[in-house]
Amino acid sequence: MDEVSIEEDESNSGIEVAPALIAVHPLEESVAVATGAELRVFSLKEDQPIALRDDSEGPSHSEAIRAICFGAKGRFFASAGDDKLVKVWAVDSWQCIKTVCSEKRVSAVAVSHDGHWLTFADKFGVVWVAELVVERDNDTLVNRKPLPILAHYCSIITSLEFSPNGQYLVSADRDFKIRVTVFPKNPSNGAHEIQSFCLGHTDFVSCLAFVRTGEDPQGFLLSGSGDSTVCLWDFPTGCLLCTCKVGEKAELVGLIGEDHHPAVTDLCAYPDGSIVAVAIQSFCGVVLLTCDLSTKTLAVAKIISLKETFIPTCLGMSCSTERLWIVTGASNLPSSTTLPLACVKVVSRLQICNLDSNSAGPVVLENDSIPGGEKLLEKLQGSVNAGKEEKAFAEAAEAVKASMRNLLIKKQYSAEKREFRKRSRNDKKIKQ
Numbered sequence: 001m002d003e004v005s006i007e008e009d010e011s012n013s014g015i016e017v018a019p020a021l022i023a024v025h026p027l028e029e030s031v032a033v034a035t036g037a038e039l040r041v042f043s044l045k046e047d048q049p050i051a052l053r054d055d056s057e058g059p060s061h062s063e064a065i066r067a068i069c070f071g072a073k074g075r076f077f078a079s080a081g082d083d084k085l086v087k088v089w090a091v092d093s094w095q096c097i098k099t100v101c102s103e104k105r106v107s108a109v110a111v112s113h114d115g116h117w118l119t120f121a122d123k124f125g126v127v128w129v130a131e132l133v134v135e136r137d138n139d140t141l142v143n144r145k146p147l148p149i150l151a152h153y154c155s156i157i158t159s160l161e162f163s164p165n166g167q168y169l170v171s172a173d174r175d176f177k178i179r180v181t182v183f184p185k186n187p188s189n190g191a192h193e194i195q196s197f198c199l200g201h202t203d204f205v206s207c208l209a210f211v212r213t214g215e216d217p218q219g220f221l222l223s224g225s226g227d228s229t230v231c232l233w234d235f236p237t238g239c240l241l242c243t244c245k246v247g248e249k250a251e252l253v254g255l256i257g258e259d260h261h262p263a264v265t266d267l268c269a270y271p272d273g274s275i276v277a278v279a280i281q282s283f284c285g286v287v288l289l290t291c292d293l294s295t296k297t298l299a300v301a302k303i304i305s306l307k308e309t310f311i312p313t314c315l316g317m318s319c320s321t322e323r324l325w326i327v328t329g330a331s332n333l334p335s336s337t338t339l340p341l342a343c344v345k346v347v348s349r350l351q352i353c354n355l356d357s358n359s360a361g362p363v364v365l366e367n368d369s370i371p372g373g374e375k376l377l378e379k380l381q382g383s384v385n386a387g388k389e390e391k392a393f394a395e396a397a398e399a400v401k402a403s404m405r406n407l408l409i410k411k412q413y414s415a416e417k418r419e420f421r422k423r424s425r426n427d428k429k430i431k432q
Contacts (some may be wrong), residue, residue, distance in 0.1 A: 017396070017403035018064030018082070019265075019313035019344040020329030028318035030091065031372075033063035033380040036340035038330030039079055040378045041094060048377040054087075058099025061085060064331050067120075067137045071111020076132065078118065080106035084432040086120050088132060100130050100146050107268055108160035110169070117187060118146075119169060123159050125152035127171060129187045149191040150181055152329035155430035156408065159208040164271075165217040165234070168195055170235060174408045180235050204226035204408040207266050211273030211291050220293065222276060224264030226408060231279055231290060232298050244298040246278050246287050263404065268317040268324075275301075275350050277324050279312040281401055286312060286326065286347065288362070304347060304362055309390045311397040322350040323371075324362075327380075330396040341396050341418045343386050344377060 015054065029045040035240065041050040054060060063082035070077050070091070077094075080086040086100040086109060111118055111132070118130045124287035130146035155173040162169055162183070169183045174372040178198035203226030212219025220233040220349045228247025233240055249264045262281040269276040274299070280287060288302040294421030306312075306326075317323040324347040331340035346365045367377060377384045383395065 006321050014067040016064075016082075017333060017399040018408055019065060019067065020327045020330045020331070020340070021068050021147045021314045021398045022316045022325055022344070023068045023070055023077070023089070024316035024318045024325050025070055028321045028323070028371075029074070031316070031325060031376070031380065032065075032068060032077065033342055033344065034068050034079060034081075034340040035329050035382075036064050037061040037081075037083070038393060039065060039068070040342075040380050040382075042372055044371050044376075049373070049375065052089065052094050052096070054096040054099075056087070056096045056099040057426060058087070058096070058101070059083075059085060061087065066105070066107055067109040068246065069109055069111065070116030073112060075115055076111050078109045078111055078120075078330060080109045080120055086118065086130075088118055092211055098130075098132060102128065102146070110160040110162055110173070112162055112183070113164075113166045113379060119149070119162075119187075120146075121157035121171065123156050125155045125157055127151065127157065127160065127169070127191075129191075131188075138392070144188075145389045147190075148186050149186050150179075152177075152179065158204065158206055158408070161210065163217045163221075164210050167218075168209055168235070171222060172208055172223060174204040176201045176205065176225075178205055178208070178221070178233070178235070187304075195236055198223065198229055198231075198233045198235055198238050198240070200240040200243070201225040201229065201424050203261070203263070206264055206408070209267055209269045209276070210277070211269050211293065212271060212273075213293050214272070216293075219271075219290075220296070222267060222269060222291070224267045224278060225320060226263040228261035228263065228264060228280070230264060230267060230276070230289065230298060233294060234296075241296040241300045244289060244300065246289070246300065249300045250280055250285075250287055250303060252282050265313065265404070266315045268315045270317065271319050275317075277315050278404055279315050279326075281404070282397075284308055284310055286315070286324065288350070302361055304364065305429065306345060306364060309394040309397065310343065310345065311393075311399075311400075313400060319390050323348050324350055328393060328397065330400050333396060333399055339382075341386070341392055342381050342391060343388070344370070344380050355419060 032041045065081040077089040084102040088098040100242040108121040128146040154174045159172040181194040182193040209222045221233040230244045232242040266279040276289040278287040283307040290301045311395040326345045329342035
């Protein structure tokens with residue numbers, strides 16, 4: 001293989017398709033979907049689509065949004081992505097109150113529970129912090145630049161979450177590890193105290209979520225991984241409590257190659273752990289787990305099948321209703337004529353009493369039964385009938401799968417390719 005073909009091969013494998021994302025307000029007052037550079041929001045409380053307002057004097061999203069979340073108990077919403085922008089929106093008015101420019105593309109974002117701090121991670125493994133409250137100094141507004149507080153040293157950070165009591169900032173990366181960092185009172189000075197590492201996954205860690213009982217302010221940590229498992233952790237000590245092989249339960253192991261397990265792409269949970277919803281790469285459905293916090297165990301409760309070609313790319317759940325929100329879709333698809341795709345489904349009746357095999361169990365709602373109905377679908381999908389483009393969604397699912405592996409699986413190079421990469425390194429070119 002000559003140098004040109006090697007270079008072309010790496011370029012072609014580096015296409016990063018952006019999956020559609022969904023986030024649900026903690027009280028299910030609103031639902032947000034991000035597909036490509038578009039951020040679409042529907043107010044369930046007011047039963048109408050939301051028109052976003054941006055008075056932050058910063059640019060708008062122009063490239064794929066890679067991370068969205070509600071923070072500060074639903075008071076703020078954050079969006080970030082490939083355009084190196086992090087935007088924070090006040091949920092009561094859906095007005096952008098802050099735009100932060102990152103040095104690199106952003107892969108994860110989180111807002112502290114007290115609403116004072118915005119944290120985000122870039123693709124070089126650095127976590128940054130910025131104040132959400134703009135300071136006033138001698139009657140002059142002071143909008144300080146974000147500062148680095150910790151790093152995973154050139155490992156892509158895939159998920160960033162604050163612990164339920166706000167004491168820790170937990171970050172996961174593609175190098176199989178989860179870092180638990182004590183979040184300092186003054187994070188602008190850096191976060192130097194590592195509480196623990198949660199080590200046990202054998203592939204990239206893709207997602208994090210917390211569960212806790214009412215009397216326990218600290219709770220436990222759930223993690224999903226490219227090794228097709230969901231793990232339960234006593235995260236302050238880094239102790240692994242339970243591992244659930246969800247890929248095997250969904251009978252997907254071996255379907256995408258002998259050496260590869262279907263990755264857990266997303267998970268979300270009720271705060272008490274009674275229901276944990278898991279999305280798995282290549283699976284047209286969702287796996288429901290139960291997390292028994294008294295015995296510290298995970299178990300598969302139900303497998304919900306969706307229609308063929310609907311492979312979830314992101315999940316959302318509030319703490320006040322018994323509904324699971326699911327989105328599939330993608331942007332940055334190889335076909336330049338393909339617009340960003342998004343299709344939304346809702347699963348209702350998630351009560352733990354309905355998860356036994358003898359009950360009717362959860363139900364996938366028809367379009368006219370979804371909260372917000374056709375108005376919501378028109379806003380979040382771009383069309384009420386978006387889900388009928390089955391061929392396009394099947395292609396999107398395959399593109400997302402390939403992109404995830406290209407991005408998060410460490411590449412194995414032949415000796416010839418390693419030598420070529422050494423010769424073409426930028427630092428060596430500069431010296432010459």
